[in-house]
Amino acid sequence: MKPTILTQNNVCAFLGFIMALTILWSAKAEAKVDQINEVVPLEIKEGFEIIQEEILPLLELELTDLKTEPSITFINKYGEIVAEFYGEKSELEKKFKETFKKGKILTSYGKHEFYLIGEFN
Numbered sequence: 001m002k003p004t005i006l007t008q009n010n011v012c013a014f015l016g017f018i019m020a021l022t023i024l025w026s027a028k029a030e031a032k033v034d035q036i037n038e039v040v041p042l043e044i045k046e047g048f049e050i051i052q053e054e055i056l057p058l059l060e061l062e063l064t065d066l067k068t069e070p071s072i073t074f075i076n077k078y079g080e081i082v083a084e085f086y087g088e089k090s091e092l093e094k095k096f097k098e099t100f101k102k103g104k105i106l107t108s109y110g111k112h113e114f115y116l117i118g119e120f121n
Contacts, residue, residue: 003008012071014102022092067114070084070086070112071084071085071086071087071088071089071092071111071113071116072084072085072089072092072112072113072114072115073112074099074114074115074117075106075114075115075116075117076102076117076118077114077116077118082087082117083099084116085088089111089113099117100115100116102118103115103116104116
């Protein structure tokens with residue numbers, strides 16, 4: 001019998017070695033793509049700094065009068081928000097008389113009131 005290199009064990013070991021190299025190669029390629037995506041070109045970065053230094057300081061917004069919570073909320077029978085109103089209740093009642101006639105107050109929390117809107121029997 002002649003000794004041969006092409007035994008079942010040797011072929012399986014070689015195929016396993018090739019598969020391991022393929023996995024390492026694909027992982028290295030993916031890592032390289034992630035590094036490329038994170039790099040910002042220097043020209044864009046410098047342009048962004050110019051925008052921040054020259055244009056953004058000129059913008060001044062005063063948001064002190066902005067209310068974060070509506071004063072009146074209308075919901076339908078499914079619990080979905082139909083309308084939200086911001087401002088004083090007396091002014092809103094004057095402007096939206098018909099809407100307030102169609103709704104019934106459900107509850108209030110502080111200055112925030114919830115109304116159910118729809119057909120009532």
